[in-house]
Amino acid sequence: MKLKTTLEQWLTLIEVEQAGSIQGAAQALNKSHTTLIYALRKLEQQLGMELIRVEQRRSVLTDQARSLLRRAVPMVEQARTLEAVSRQMAQGVESEITLTVDHLCSRQWLMEPLSRFFEAFRGTSVQIRETSLSATERAVTQRQADVAIITLPIENHLSDPFAVVTMVPVVAHSHPLAQQSSVTVEELISHTQIVVRDLGQGDPSEHQDVGWLRSQLRVTVDNFDHAWDAVRAGIGFCRMPAHRLPQGKPSEVVPLTLEGGGSYQVPLNLCLPKGEQTGVAARALYAMLLEQAQQPSFEGKYF
Incomplete structure:
Protein backbone atom coordinates (compact mmCIF):
# COMPACT_ATOMS: atom_id res chain seq x y z
CA MET A 1 0.00 0.00 0.00
CA GLN A 91 30.52 2.69 12.14
CA GLY A 92 30.77 -0.91 13.33
CA VAL A 93 28.80 -0.46 16.56
CA GLU A 94 27.53 -3.75 17.99
CA SER A 95 23.80 -4.49 17.97
CA GLU A 96 24.17 -6.33 21.29
CA ILE A 97 26.82 -6.66 23.99
CA THR A 98 27.11 -8.85 27.08
CA LEU A 99 27.98 -7.48 30.52
CA THR A 100 28.79 -10.10 33.14
CA VAL A 101 28.64 -8.96 36.75
CA ASP A 102 30.05 -10.80 39.74
CA HIS A 103 27.32 -11.41 42.29
CA LEU A 104 29.14 -9.30 44.89
CA CYS A 105 28.56 -6.15 42.81
CA SER A 106 25.68 -3.86 43.73
CA ARG A 107 23.13 -3.68 40.94
CA GLN A 108 22.64 0.02 41.67
CA TRP A 109 26.23 0.68 40.59
CA LEU A 110 25.21 -0.27 37.03
CA MET A 111 22.12 1.89 36.62
CA GLU A 112 23.57 5.36 36.03
CA PRO A 113 26.23 4.20 33.51
CA LEU A 114 23.63 2.09 31.68
CA SER A 115 21.25 5.03 31.51
CA ARG A 116 23.94 7.19 29.89
CA PHE A 117 24.94 4.32 27.62
CA PHE A 118 21.45 3.93 26.15
CA GLU A 119 21.25 7.65 25.49
CA ALA A 120 24.37 7.39 23.34
CA PHE A 121 23.83 3.92 21.80
CA ARG A 122 20.14 3.67 21.02
CA GLY A 123 20.61 0.67 18.75
CA THR A 124 22.61 -1.56 21.10
CA SER A 125 20.99 -4.04 23.47
CA VAL A 126 22.77 -5.18 26.64
CA GLN A 127 22.63 -8.67 28.09
CA ILE A 128 23.44 -8.61 31.83
CA ARG A 129 24.46 -11.93 33.36
CA GLU A 130 25.29 -12.57 36.99
CA THR A 131 28.34 -14.69 37.72
CA SER A 132 30.24 -15.95 40.74
CA LEU A 133 33.61 -17.58 41.45
CA SER A 134 34.53 -19.93 38.57
CA ALA A 135 31.71 -18.52 36.39
CA THR A 136 33.21 -15.04 36.80
CA GLU A 137 36.60 -16.32 35.66
CA ARG A 138 35.14 -18.37 32.79
CA ALA A 139 33.25 -15.36 31.42
CA VAL A 140 36.65 -13.73 30.88
CA THR A 141 38.88 -16.62 29.87
CA GLN A 142 36.32 -18.00 27.39
CA ARG A 143 35.35 -14.53 26.14
CA GLN A 144 31.71 -14.99 27.01
CA ALA A 145 31.42 -11.28 27.88
CA ASP A 146 32.25 -8.01 26.18
CA VAL A 147 32.60 -6.24 29.54
CA ALA A 148 33.08 -8.06 32.84
CA ILE A 149 33.01 -6.99 36.47
CA ILE A 150 35.25 -9.47 38.24
CA THR A 151 36.88 -9.95 41.62
CA LEU A 152 40.59 -10.72 41.46
CA PRO A 153 42.45 -9.91 38.20
CA ILE A 154 42.62 -12.87 35.85
CA GLU A 155 45.86 -14.11 34.32
CA ASN A 156 46.76 -12.50 30.97
CA HIS A 157 43.81 -10.09 31.13
CA LEU A 158 44.20 -6.40 31.97
CA SER A 159 41.75 -4.78 34.36
CA ASP A 160 40.95 -1.50 36.12
CA PRO A 161 39.81 -1.07 39.74
CA PHE A 162 36.07 -0.57 40.02
CA ALA A 163 34.82 -0.97 43.60
CA VAL A 164 35.36 -2.57 46.98
CA VAL A 165 32.71 -4.71 48.68
CA THR A 166 32.73 -5.27 52.44
CA MET A 167 31.42 -8.68 53.49
CA VAL A 168 29.62 -8.65 56.85
CA PRO A 169 28.49 -11.71 58.87
CA VAL A 170 24.81 -11.31 59.81
CA VAL A 171 21.97 -13.20 61.47
CA ALA A 172 18.30 -12.52 62.14
CA HIS A 173 17.30 -10.72 65.35
CA SER A 174 15.64 -13.97 66.44
CA HIS A 175 18.79 -16.07 65.96
CA PRO A 176 20.60 -17.24 69.16
CA LEU A 177 23.90 -15.68 68.02
CA ALA A 178 22.26 -12.25 67.76
CA GLN A 179 22.11 -12.03 71.56
CA GLN A 180 25.88 -12.38 72.00
CA SER A 181 28.29 -9.45 72.17
CA SER A 182 30.96 -11.54 70.41
CA VAL A 183 31.06 -14.95 68.76
CA THR A 184 33.90 -17.47 68.65
CA VAL A 185 34.77 -19.79 65.77
CA GLU A 186 33.78 -22.76 67.92
CA GLU A 187 30.32 -21.31 68.41
CA LEU A 188 29.90 -20.68 64.68
CA ILE A 189 30.66 -24.30 63.85
CA SER A 190 27.54 -25.52 65.64
CA HIS A 191 25.20 -23.21 63.72
CA THR A 192 23.89 -23.45 60.14
CA GLN A 193 25.81 -21.44 57.57
CA ILE A 194 24.11 -20.02 54.48
CA VAL A 195 26.42 -20.20 51.47
CA VAL A 196 26.04 -18.87 47.92
CA ARG A 197 27.11 -21.53 45.45
CA ASP A 198 29.54 -21.23 42.56
CA LEU A 199 27.43 -20.47 39.48
CA GLY A 200 29.90 -22.12 37.11
CA GLN A 201 28.38 -24.71 34.78
CA GLY A 202 31.50 -26.77 34.23
CA ASP A 203 32.85 -29.76 36.12
CA PRO A 204 31.76 -29.48 39.79
CA SER A 205 35.31 -30.40 40.79
CA GLU A 206 36.42 -27.09 39.25
CA HIS A 207 34.00 -25.00 41.31
CA GLN A 208 35.58 -22.63 43.79
CA ASP A 209 35.02 -22.17 47.51
CA VAL A 210 35.88 -18.91 49.24
CA GLY A 211 36.01 -17.83 52.87
CA TRP A 212 35.21 -19.61 56.12
CA LEU A 213 33.20 -22.80 55.50
CA ARG A 214 33.61 -24.90 58.65
CA SER A 215 30.02 -25.09 59.88
CA GLN A 216 28.66 -28.57 60.38
CA LEU A 217 25.44 -27.68 58.52
CA ARG A 218 25.03 -25.56 55.39
CA VAL A 219 22.20 -24.23 53.28
CA THR A 220 23.51 -23.55 49.78
CA VAL A 221 21.59 -21.11 47.60
CA ASP A 222 21.98 -19.62 44.11
CA ASN A 223 22.27 -15.93 44.98
CA PHE A 224 22.26 -13.35 47.75
CA ASP A 225 18.53 -12.70 47.32
CA HIS A 226 17.85 -16.26 48.50
CA ALA A 227 20.54 -15.94 51.16
CA TRP A 228 18.90 -12.78 52.50
CA ASP A 229 15.52 -14.52 52.76
CA ALA A 230 17.13 -17.45 54.60
CA VAL A 231 18.91 -15.14 57.05
CA ARG A 232 15.74 -13.16 57.78
CA ALA A 233 13.90 -16.43 58.42
CA GLY A 234 16.43 -17.23 61.15
CA ILE A 235 17.80 -20.31 59.37
CA GLY A 236 21.44 -19.43 59.92
CA PHE A 237 24.23 -16.91 59.51
CA CYS A 238 25.73 -15.62 56.26
CA ARG A 239 28.37 -13.17 55.12
CA MET A 240 26.47 -10.58 53.07
CA PRO A 241 27.75 -7.63 51.00
CA ALA A 242 27.38 -4.51 53.15
CA HIS A 243 25.59 -2.67 50.33
CA ARG A 244 22.72 -5.16 50.65
CA LEU A 245 22.11 -4.31 54.29
CA PRO A 246 19.50 -1.62 55.07
CA GLN A 247 21.15 1.71 55.81
CA GLY A 248 20.12 4.19 58.49
CA LYS A 249 17.10 2.28 59.84
CA PRO A 250 16.33 -0.75 62.03
CA SER A 251 16.81 -4.01 60.19
CA GLU A 252 15.55 -7.55 60.53
CA VAL A 253 19.15 -8.71 60.72
CA VAL A 254 22.12 -7.75 62.88
CA PRO A 255 25.86 -7.96 62.17
CA LEU A 256 27.93 -10.40 64.21
CA THR A 257 31.12 -9.49 66.02
CA LEU A 258 33.49 -12.40 65.45
CA GLU A 259 36.58 -12.93 67.51
CA GLY A 260 39.66 -12.95 65.30
CA GLY A 261 38.09 -10.99 62.46
CA GLY A 262 34.62 -11.02 61.01
CA SER A 263 34.31 -8.64 58.08
CA TYR A 264 36.58 -8.61 55.07
CA GLN A 265 36.81 -6.69 51.81
CA VAL A 266 36.68 -7.96 48.23
CA PRO A 267 37.93 -5.79 45.34
CA LEU A 268 35.95 -5.61 42.12
CA ASN A 269 37.64 -4.87 38.81
CA LEU A 270 36.59 -4.01 35.28
CA CYS A 271 37.83 -6.15 32.42
CA LEU A 272 37.48 -6.36 28.62
CA PRO A 273 37.62 -10.13 27.96
CA LYS A 274 37.93 -9.72 24.18
CA GLY A 275 40.86 -7.34 24.42
CA GLU A 276 41.70 -5.62 21.15
CA GLN A 277 38.65 -7.21 19.52
CA THR A 278 36.31 -5.29 21.83
CA GLY A 279 33.71 -3.28 19.92
CA VAL A 280 32.88 0.41 20.05
CA ALA A 281 29.79 0.10 22.25
CA ALA A 282 31.48 -2.23 24.75
CA ARG A 283 34.42 0.15 25.13
CA ALA A 284 32.00 3.02 25.71
CA LEU A 285 30.15 1.14 28.46
CA TYR A 286 33.47 0.21 30.05
CA ALA A 287 34.49 3.87 30.08
CA MET A 288 31.17 4.94 31.61
CA LEU A 289 31.46 2.35 34.39
CA LEU A 290 35.04 3.41 35.07
CA GLU A 291 34.07 7.08 35.09
CA GLN A 292 31.41 6.43 37.72
CA ALA A 293 33.88 4.48 39.88
CA GLN A 294 36.18 7.50 39.92
CA GLN A 295 33.51 9.89 41.24
CA PRO A 296 34.15 11.00 44.85
CA SER A 297 30.52 10.25 45.74
CA PHE A 298 30.60 6.66 44.44
CA GLU A 299 29.38 4.31 47.20
CA GLY A 300 31.81 1.51 46.32
CA LYS A 301 34.84 3.81 46.19
CA TYR A 302 37.96 1.73 45.57
CA PHE A 303 40.45 4.07 47.27
Whole structure:
Protein backbone atom coordinates (compact mmCIF):
# COMPACT_ATOMS: atom_id res chain seq x y z
CA MET A 1 0.00 0.00 0.00
CA LYS A 2 1.41 3.35 -1.03
CA LEU A 3 1.46 6.00 1.69
CA LYS A 4 -0.20 9.33 0.99
CA THR A 5 1.83 11.27 3.54
CA THR A 6 5.53 11.59 4.38
CA LEU A 7 7.52 11.84 7.62
CA GLU A 8 8.56 15.33 6.57
CA GLN A 9 4.93 16.46 6.56
CA TRP A 10 4.30 15.05 10.03
CA LEU A 11 7.51 16.63 11.28
CA THR A 12 6.24 19.98 10.00
CA LEU A 13 2.99 19.57 11.90
CA ILE A 14 4.88 18.60 15.07
CA GLU A 15 7.09 21.68 14.79
CA VAL A 16 4.05 23.95 14.39
CA GLU A 17 2.59 22.53 17.59
CA GLN A 18 5.88 22.88 19.50
CA ALA A 19 6.66 26.37 18.20
CA GLY A 20 3.10 27.62 18.69
CA SER A 21 2.96 29.19 15.23
CA ILE A 22 3.79 28.56 11.60
CA GLN A 23 6.34 31.37 11.67
CA GLY A 24 8.12 29.82 14.66
CA ALA A 25 8.12 26.41 12.99
CA ALA A 26 9.54 27.93 9.80
CA GLN A 27 12.46 29.37 11.77
CA ALA A 28 13.08 26.07 13.57
CA LEU A 29 13.06 24.12 10.30
CA ASN A 30 14.98 26.83 8.43
CA LYS A 31 12.23 27.07 5.81
CA SER A 32 10.07 29.88 4.52
CA HIS A 33 6.65 30.68 5.93
CA THR A 34 5.11 30.10 2.50
CA THR A 35 6.72 26.66 2.14
CA LEU A 36 5.26 25.48 5.45
CA ILE A 37 1.77 26.76 4.64
CA TYR A 38 1.88 24.92 1.31
CA ALA A 39 3.05 21.71 3.03
CA LEU A 40 0.29 21.90 5.62
CA ARG A 41 -2.45 22.60 3.07
CA LYS A 42 -1.27 19.66 1.00
CA LEU A 43 -1.35 17.41 4.09
CA GLU A 44 -4.92 18.56 4.76
CA GLN A 45 -5.91 17.62 1.21
CA GLN A 46 -4.27 14.21 1.49
CA LEU A 47 -6.01 13.46 4.81
CA GLY A 48 -9.32 15.08 3.91
CA MET A 49 -9.58 17.12 7.12
CA GLU A 50 -8.73 20.53 8.54
CA LEU A 51 -5.49 20.60 10.55
CA ILE A 52 -4.87 24.34 11.02
CA ARG A 53 -7.33 27.11 11.84
CA VAL A 54 -6.83 30.80 12.57
CA GLU A 55 -7.78 32.12 16.00
CA GLN A 56 -7.11 35.77 16.82
CA ARG A 57 -4.63 36.00 13.94
CA ARG A 58 -2.75 32.94 15.16
CA SER A 59 -2.59 29.58 13.40
CA VAL A 60 -3.47 26.78 15.82
CA LEU A 61 -3.93 23.05 15.44
CA THR A 62 -7.43 21.61 15.40
CA ASP A 63 -8.50 18.93 17.87
CA GLN A 64 -8.25 16.35 15.07
CA ALA A 65 -4.68 17.45 14.32
CA ARG A 66 -3.68 17.11 17.98
CA SER A 67 -5.23 13.66 18.10
CA LEU A 68 -3.18 12.60 15.06
CA LEU A 69 -0.02 14.08 16.58
CA ARG A 70 -0.22 11.69 19.53
CA ARG A 71 0.43 8.94 17.00
CA ALA A 72 2.74 10.92 14.75
CA VAL A 73 5.28 11.90 17.44
CA PRO A 74 6.31 8.30 18.28
CA MET A 75 6.50 7.54 14.56
CA VAL A 76 8.89 10.43 13.91
CA GLU A 77 10.98 9.46 16.97
CA GLN A 78 11.23 5.90 15.68
CA ALA A 79 12.44 7.22 12.34
CA ARG A 80 15.10 9.29 14.09
CA THR A 81 16.16 6.26 16.11
CA LEU A 82 16.34 4.19 12.94
CA GLU A 83 18.67 6.72 11.35
CA ALA A 84 20.83 6.88 14.48
CA VAL A 85 21.06 3.08 14.62
CA SER A 86 21.96 2.97 10.93
CA ARG A 87 24.79 5.44 11.48
CA GLN A 88 26.08 3.40 14.42
CA MET A 89 25.92 0.15 12.44
CA ALA A 90 27.84 1.79 9.60
CA GLN A 91 30.52 2.69 12.14
CA GLY A 92 30.77 -0.91 13.33
CA VAL A 93 28.80 -0.46 16.56
CA GLU A 94 27.53 -3.75 17.99
CA SER A 95 23.80 -4.49 17.97
CA GLU A 96 24.17 -6.33 21.29
CA ILE A 97 26.82 -6.66 23.99
CA THR A 98 27.11 -8.85 27.08
CA LEU A 99 27.98 -7.48 30.52
CA THR A 100 28.79 -10.10 33.14
CA VAL A 101 28.64 -8.96 36.75
CA ASP A 102 30.05 -10.80 39.74
CA HIS A 103 27.32 -11.41 42.29
CA LEU A 104 29.14 -9.30 44.89
CA CYS A 105 28.56 -6.15 42.81
CA SER A 106 25.68 -3.86 43.73
CA ARG A 107 23.13 -3.68 40.94
CA GLN A 108 22.64 0.02 41.67
CA TRP A 109 26.23 0.68 40.59
CA LEU A 110 25.21 -0.27 37.03
CA MET A 111 22.12 1.89 36.62
CA GLU A 112 23.57 5.36 36.03
CA PRO A 113 26.23 4.20 33.51
CA LEU A 114 23.63 2.09 31.68
CA SER A 115 21.25 5.03 31.51
CA ARG A 116 23.94 7.19 29.89
CA PHE A 117 24.94 4.32 27.62
CA PHE A 118 21.45 3.93 26.15
CA GLU A 119 21.25 7.65 25.49
CA ALA A 120 24.37 7.39 23.34
CA PHE A 121 23.83 3.92 21.80
CA ARG A 122 20.14 3.67 21.02
CA GLY A 123 20.61 0.67 18.75
CA THR A 124 22.61 -1.56 21.10
CA SER A 125 20.99 -4.04 23.47
CA VAL A 126 22.77 -5.18 26.64
CA GLN A 127 22.63 -8.67 28.09
CA ILE A 128 23.44 -8.61 31.83
CA ARG A 129 24.46 -11.93 33.36
CA GLU A 130 25.29 -12.57 36.99
CA THR A 131 28.34 -14.69 37.72
CA SER A 132 30.24 -15.95 40.74
CA LEU A 133 33.61 -17.58 41.45
CA SER A 134 34.53 -19.93 38.57
CA ALA A 135 31.71 -18.52 36.39
CA THR A 136 33.21 -15.04 36.80
CA GLU A 137 36.60 -16.32 35.66
CA ARG A 138 35.14 -18.37 32.79
CA ALA A 139 33.25 -15.36 31.42
CA VAL A 140 36.65 -13.73 30.88
CA THR A 141 38.88 -16.62 29.87
CA GLN A 142 36.32 -18.00 27.39
CA ARG A 143 35.35 -14.53 26.14
CA GLN A 144 31.71 -14.99 27.01
CA ALA A 145 31.42 -11.28 27.88
CA ASP A 146 32.25 -8.01 26.18
CA VAL A 147 32.60 -6.24 29.54
CA ALA A 148 33.08 -8.06 32.84
CA ILE A 149 33.01 -6.99 36.47
CA ILE A 150 35.25 -9.47 38.24
CA THR A 151 36.88 -9.95 41.62
CA LEU A 152 40.59 -10.72 41.46
CA PRO A 153 42.45 -9.91 38.20
CA ILE A 154 42.62 -12.87 35.85
CA GLU A 155 45.86 -14.11 34.32
CA ASN A 156 46.76 -12.50 30.97
CA HIS A 157 43.81 -10.09 31.13
CA LEU A 158 44.20 -6.40 31.97
CA SER A 159 41.75 -4.78 34.36
CA ASP A 160 40.95 -1.50 36.12
CA PRO A 161 39.81 -1.07 39.74
CA PHE A 162 36.07 -0.57 40.02
CA ALA A 163 34.82 -0.97 43.60
CA VAL A 164 35.36 -2.57 46.98
CA VAL A 165 32.71 -4.71 48.68
CA THR A 166 32.73 -5.27 52.44
CA MET A 167 31.42 -8.68 53.49
CA VAL A 168 29.62 -8.65 56.85
CA PRO A 169 28.49 -11.71 58.87
CA VAL A 170 24.81 -11.31 59.81
CA VAL A 171 21.97 -13.20 61.47
CA ALA A 172 18.30 -12.52 62.14
CA HIS A 173 17.30 -10.72 65.35
CA SER A 174 15.64 -13.97 66.44
CA HIS A 175 18.79 -16.07 65.96
CA PRO A 176 20.60 -17.24 69.16
CA LEU A 177 23.90 -15.68 68.02
CA ALA A 178 22.26 -12.25 67.76
CA GLN A 179 22.11 -12.03 71.56
CA GLN A 180 25.88 -12.38 72.00
CA SER A 181 28.29 -9.45 72.17
CA SER A 182 30.96 -11.54 70.41
CA VAL A 183 31.06 -14.95 68.76
CA THR A 184 33.90 -17.47 68.65
CA VAL A 185 34.77 -19.79 65.77
CA GLU A 186 33.78 -22.76 67.92
CA GLU A 187 30.32 -21.31 68.41
CA LEU A 188 29.90 -20.68 64.68
CA ILE A 189 30.66 -24.30 63.85
CA SER A 190 27.54 -25.52 65.64
CA HIS A 191 25.20 -23.21 63.72
CA THR A 192 23.89 -23.45 60.14
CA GLN A 193 25.81 -21.44 57.57
CA ILE A 194 24.11 -20.02 54.48
CA VAL A 195 26.42 -20.20 51.47
CA VAL A 196 26.04 -18.87 47.92
CA ARG A 197 27.11 -21.53 45.45
CA ASP A 198 29.54 -21.23 42.56
CA LEU A 199 27.43 -20.47 39.48
CA GLY A 200 29.90 -22.12 37.11
CA GLN A 201 28.38 -24.71 34.78
CA GLY A 202 31.50 -26.77 34.23
CA ASP A 203 32.85 -29.76 36.12
CA PRO A 204 31.76 -29.48 39.79
CA SER A 205 35.31 -30.40 40.79
CA GLU A 206 36.42 -27.09 39.25
CA HIS A 207 34.00 -25.00 41.31
CA GLN A 208 35.58 -22.63 43.79
CA ASP A 209 35.02 -22.17 47.51
CA VAL A 210 35.88 -18.91 49.24
CA GLY A 211 36.01 -17.83 52.87
CA TRP A 212 35.21 -19.61 56.12
CA LEU A 213 33.20 -22.80 55.50
CA ARG A 214 33.61 -24.90 58.65
CA SER A 215 30.02 -25.09 59.88
CA GLN A 216 28.66 -28.57 60.38
CA LEU A 217 25.44 -27.68 58.52
CA ARG A 218 25.03 -25.56 55.39
CA VAL A 219 22.20 -24.23 53.28
CA THR A 220 23.51 -23.55 49.78
CA VAL A 221 21.59 -21.11 47.60
CA ASP A 222 21.98 -19.62 44.11
CA ASN A 223 22.27 -15.93 44.98
CA PHE A 224 22.26 -13.35 47.75
CA ASP A 225 18.53 -12.70 47.32
CA HIS A 226 17.85 -16.26 48.50
CA ALA A 227 20.54 -15.94 51.16
CA TRP A 228 18.90 -12.78 52.50
CA ASP A 229 15.52 -14.52 52.76
CA ALA A 230 17.13 -17.45 54.60
CA VAL A 231 18.91 -15.14 57.05
CA ARG A 232 15.74 -13.16 57.78
CA ALA A 233 13.90 -16.43 58.42
CA GLY A 234 16.43 -17.23 61.15
CA ILE A 235 17.80 -20.31 59.37
CA GLY A 236 21.44 -19.43 59.92
CA PHE A 237 24.23 -16.91 59.51
CA CYS A 238 25.73 -15.62 56.26
CA ARG A 239 28.37 -13.17 55.12
CA MET A 240 26.47 -10.58 53.07
CA PRO A 241 27.75 -7.63 51.00
CA ALA A 242 27.38 -4.51 53.15
CA HIS A 243 25.59 -2.67 50.33
CA ARG A 244 22.72 -5.16 50.65
CA LEU A 245 22.11 -4.31 54.29
CA PRO A 246 19.50 -1.62 55.07
CA GLN A 247 21.15 1.71 55.81
CA GLY A 248 20.12 4.19 58.49
CA LYS A 249 17.10 2.28 59.84
CA PRO A 250 16.33 -0.75 62.03
CA SER A 251 16.81 -4.01 60.19
CA GLU A 252 15.55 -7.55 60.53
CA VAL A 253 19.15 -8.71 60.72
CA VAL A 254 22.12 -7.75 62.88
CA PRO A 255 25.86 -7.96 62.17
CA LEU A 256 27.93 -10.40 64.21
CA THR A 257 31.12 -9.49 66.02
CA LEU A 258 33.49 -12.40 65.45
CA GLU A 259 36.58 -12.93 67.51
CA GLY A 260 39.66 -12.95 65.30
CA GLY A 261 38.09 -10.99 62.46
CA GLY A 262 34.62 -11.02 61.01
CA SER A 263 34.31 -8.64 58.08
CA TYR A 264 36.58 -8.61 55.07
CA GLN A 265 36.81 -6.69 51.81
CA VAL A 266 36.68 -7.96 48.23
CA PRO A 267 37.93 -5.79 45.34
CA LEU A 268 35.95 -5.61 42.12
CA ASN A 269 37.64 -4.87 38.81
CA LEU A 270 36.59 -4.01 35.28
CA CYS A 271 37.83 -6.15 32.42
CA LEU A 272 37.48 -6.36 28.62
CA PRO A 273 37.62 -10.13 27.96
CA LYS A 274 37.93 -9.72 24.18
CA GLY A 275 40.86 -7.34 24.42
CA GLU A 276 41.70 -5.62 21.15
CA GLN A 277 38.65 -7.21 19.52
CA THR A 278 36.31 -5.29 21.83
CA GLY A 279 33.71 -3.28 19.92
CA VAL A 280 32.88 0.41 20.05
CA ALA A 281 29.79 0.10 22.25
CA ALA A 282 31.48 -2.23 24.75
CA ARG A 283 34.42 0.15 25.13
CA ALA A 284 32.00 3.02 25.71
CA LEU A 285 30.15 1.14 28.46
CA TYR A 286 33.47 0.21 30.05
CA ALA A 287 34.49 3.87 30.08
CA MET A 288 31.17 4.94 31.61
CA LEU A 289 31.46 2.35 34.39
CA LEU A 290 35.04 3.41 35.07
CA GLU A 291 34.07 7.08 35.09
CA GLN A 292 31.41 6.43 37.72
CA ALA A 293 33.88 4.48 39.88
CA GLN A 294 36.18 7.50 39.92
CA GLN A 295 33.51 9.89 41.24
CA PRO A 296 34.15 11.00 44.85
CA SER A 297 30.52 10.25 45.74
CA PHE A 298 30.60 6.66 44.44
CA GLU A 299 29.38 4.31 47.20
CA GLY A 300 31.81 1.51 46.32
CA LYS A 301 34.84 3.81 46.19
CA TYR A 302 37.96 1.73 45.57
CA PHE A 303 40.45 4.07 47.27
